[in-house]
Amino acid sequence: MPRRASKKVAGELPSSNPREGTAVHAKGTERVGHILDAAMDVLVQDGYAGLSLRGVAQRAGVSLGNLQYYFPTKQDVVRALLARYLEQALQRVHARVEGGGGEPAQRLRHAVDAVLEDQDSPQACQFFAELWALAARDAMVADALAVFYAGYRAGVVELLRQLCPDLTPARRERRAALLVAFFEGLSLFRGGGNLRAASVPGLEQELRVLLEQVLLPQPAL
Amino acid sequence: MPRRASKKVAGELPSSNPREGTAVHAKGTERVGHILDAAMDVLVQDGYAGLSLRGVAQRAGVSLGNLQYYFPTKQDVVRALLARYLEQALQRVHARVEGGGGEPAQRLRHAVDAVLEDQDSPQACQFFAELWALAARDAMVADALAVFYAGYRAGVVELLRQLCPDLTPARRERRAALLVAFFEGLSLFRGGGNLRAASVPGLEQELRVLLEQVLLPQPAL
DNA sequence: ACAGATATAGGTCATATGACCTAATTCTTC
DNA sequence: GAAGAATTAGGTCATATGACCTATATCTGT
Structure with a gap:
C-alpha cells in the first residue's frame, strides 16, 4: 500500500532523527503516552485492520505530523x-x-x-x-x-x-x-x-x- | 473505503440475483467450496486485515467476477x-x-x-x-x-x-x-x-x- | 536570547480496496 | 438446441492508507 519502503538509508537528514517515541521533555513524554493510549483505544475498538495512523492521531487529538515525529511508522506505534x-x-x-x-x-x-x-x-x-x-x-x-x-x-x-x-x-x-x-x-x-x-x-x-x-x-x- | 453502500434497493435487476454462495449445479457448489477454502487460507495467513476479495479470488484460481457472483460482498464470504x-x-x-x-x-x-x-x-x-x-x-x-x-x-x-x-x-x-x-x-x-x-x-x-x-x-x- | 525539541497544517504519491458494472463465453440441463 | 447457470476479463469510481516531505510556529531548558 505505501509508496516507499526506503529503510533509513545511510545518509541521514542533517536535522534530528527522532524515533521510537523518544521524548526529551516532560511534555513530550506525556504526549507519547496519550498517543499510545489512543492507539490502544483504536486497536481495541476497530481491530488491527482499522488501526491507521490518521485514526490514532485524530483520537489522540494530535496532528499526523506530530504522531509521525514520535513514531515514524505504524510498526513503531x-x-x-x-x-x-x-x-x-x-x-x-x-x-x-x-x-x-x-x-x-x-x-x-x-x-x-x-x-x-x-x-x-x-x-x-x-x-x-x-x-x-x-x-x-x-x-x-x-x-x-x-x-x-x-x-x-x-x-x-x-x-x-x-x-x-x-x-x-x-x-x-x-x-x-x-x-x-x-x-x-x-x-x-x-x-x-x-x-x-x-x-x-x-x-x-x-x-x-x-x-x-x-x-x-x-x-x- | 468502498464507494457505494447501496443496500439492495427495492428495484432489483431483471436478471438473476445470486447470493450467499448459492450454487445450482454441482460444479458451482464445488467452486464455492474452493473459494471458501481459499478464504480460509488467506484469513489464516494474512489475518482479517489482509483478507481481500481479490486475494481470495487469486488464491482460489477464480476470477474476481466469479467470486462476486457467488459472494457479492466481503461479509458474505x-x-x-x-x-x-x-x-x-x-x-x-x-x-x-x-x-x-x-x-x-x-x-x-x-x-x-x-x-x-x-x-x-x-x-x-x-x-x-x-x-x-x-x-x-x-x-x-x-x-x-x-x-x-x-x-x-x-x-x-x-x-x-x-x-x-x-x-x-x-x-x-x-x-x-x-x-x-x-x-x-x-x-x-x-x-x-x-x-x-x-x-x-x-x-x-x-x-x-x-x-x-x-x-x-x-x-x- | 539561543538551540534544539515539539508541534501544526498541509501537500504528494503509489498502491489497494470494496462495490459495482458489462459484454462475451462456456457449461449443464432439459 | 435453447434457457439459464457459471465464468471470464476487463473497466470505473470513491475512498483510504502508509510513507514521505516541508515550512512555519511554539515551547523548553540553559
Missing part, C-alpha cells in the same frame, strides 16, 4: 504500545505474587482475584485477543508475548513452589503453563470478553469452588 | 466461511462425545485426545484466534461463535453427566464452561498455536496426568 502494556502487566503479575503476604493458599486466592478483576476490563481482553491473532504474522508481537507469558508463568511457578513443594521444578513449570492457559481461555468468556454471550452465569463462583476443593483436601494441585 | 467451518466443527464435537463407546472415563480420554489432535493444526488455532478478535466488531461472528460454543459445551455437559451424575445440572453446565475455556486457552500455546514458543514442553503429558488423577481417586471433577 504497535511496537511501543506492546512494550508499554506488557511491561506494566508483567509488573502487576509479580506485584500480586510477592505482595499480599499470608499463607500460600491465601496468596493464591488473592492472585486469582486479581486476574479475574483484570479480565473484567473489556479493553484488556480485547487487546489480548488482537495480540493473539497478530502474533502469527508479526514476529515482534510473538516475541513480546513470549516474554510476557514467560514472566506470567514464572509468577505462577513461584506460587506453586510454596503450595506444593513436593512437585519437581519441571512439573511445576508445566502445571503453571496449564494454569496460565486456563486463565487466558477464561478471558475469552468472562465479563469483559467478547464472548460473554457464549458463557454461563456463575463461572467465577464455580472456579472458586473448584479452587477450594483443590486447596483444602490435599496439596495435589 | 466471511459469513459463509464461518457457517461452514463452525458447523463442521460442531459435528465433530458431537461425533466424539457420542461415538467411541466404552466407559465414561475412557470416552473422556478419547474426547481429550481428539481435541488435542485438532489443536495440532495451526490452521484451526489461528482461525479461532482471528474469530475471537473479530467477534468484538462483528455481531454476526459473535453470534456464530456463541452457537458453536453452546454446542461444544453441551457435548462436554453430556460427558460430565456420565462421569459425575451427582452434580446438579447447573454446576455441570458451569464446569463444562470452565473446561471449554481451558481447552481454548490451551490452543493458544499448543503445537499449532502461534504462541507455542511461549509454551513449555510436555504440556499435553502433564494434562493427561492431571486428568488421570482427577478420574481415578474420586468422581469429584
Whole structure:
C-alpha cells in the first residue's frame, strides 16, 4: 500500500532523527503516552485492520505530523504500545505474587482475584485477543508475548513452589503453563470478553469452588 | 473505503440475483467450496486485515467476477466461511462425545485426545484466534461463535453427566464452561498455536496426568 | 536570547480496496 | 438446441492508507 519502503538509508537528514517515541521533555513524554493510549483505544475498538495512523492521531487529538515525529511508522506505534502494556502487566503479575503476604493458599486466592478483576476490563481482553491473532504474522508481537507469558508463568511457578513443594521444578513449570492457559481461555468468556454471550452465569463462583476443593483436601494441585 | 453502500434497493435487476454462495449445479457448489477454502487460507495467513476479495479470488484460481457472483460482498464470504467451518466443527464435537463407546472415563480420554489432535493444526488455532478478535466488531461472528460454543459445551455437559451424575445440572453446565475455556486457552500455546514458543514442553503429558488423577481417586471433577 | 525539541497544517504519491458494472463465453440441463 | 447457470476479463469510481516531505510556529531548558 505505501509508496516507499526506503529503510533509513545511510545518509541521514542533517536535522534530528527522532524515533521510537523518544521524548526529551516532560511534555513530550506525556504526549507519547496519550498517543499510545489512543492507539490502544483504536486497536481495541476497530481491530488491527482499522488501526491507521490518521485514526490514532485524530483520537489522540494530535496532528499526523506530530504522531509521525514520535513514531515514524505504524510498526513503531504497535511496537511501543506492546512494550508499554506488557511491561506494566508483567509488573502487576509479580506485584500480586510477592505482595499480599499470608499463607500460600491465601496468596493464591488473592492472585486469582486479581486476574479475574483484570479480565473484567473489556479493553484488556480485547487487546489480548488482537495480540493473539497478530502474533502469527508479526514476529515482534510473538516475541513480546513470549516474554510476557514467560514472566506470567514464572509468577505462577513461584506460587506453586510454596503450595506444593513436593512437585519437581519441571512439573511445576508445566502445571503453571496449564494454569496460565486456563486463565487466558477464561478471558475469552468472562465479563469483559467478547464472548460473554457464549458463557454461563456463575463461572467465577464455580472456579472458586473448584479452587477450594483443590486447596483444602490435599496439596495435589 | 468502498464507494457505494447501496443496500439492495427495492428495484432489483431483471436478471438473476445470486447470493450467499448459492450454487445450482454441482460444479458451482464445488467452486464455492474452493473459494471458501481459499478464504480460509488467506484469513489464516494474512489475518482479517489482509483478507481481500481479490486475494481470495487469486488464491482460489477464480476470477474476481466469479467470486462476486457467488459472494457479492466481503461479509458474505466471511459469513459463509464461518457457517461452514463452525458447523463442521460442531459435528465433530458431537461425533466424539457420542461415538467411541466404552466407559465414561475412557470416552473422556478419547474426547481429550481428539481435541488435542485438532489443536495440532495451526490452521484451526489461528482461525479461532482471528474469530475471537473479530467477534468484538462483528455481531454476526459473535453470534456464530456463541452457537458453536453452546454446542461444544453441551457435548462436554453430556460427558460430565456420565462421569459425575451427582452434580446438579447447573454446576455441570458451569464446569463444562470452565473446561471449554481451558481447552481454548490451551490452543493458544499448543503445537499449532502461534504462541507455542511461549509454551513449555510436555504440556499435553502433564494434562493427561492431571486428568488421570482427577478420574481415578474420586468422581469429584 | 539561543538551540534544539515539539508541534501544526498541509501537500504528494503509489498502491489497494470494496462495490459495482458489462459484454462475451462456456457449461449443464432439459 | 435453447434457457439459464457459471465464468471470464476487463473497466470505473470513491475512498483510504502508509510513507514521505516541508515550512512555519511554539515551547523548553540553559
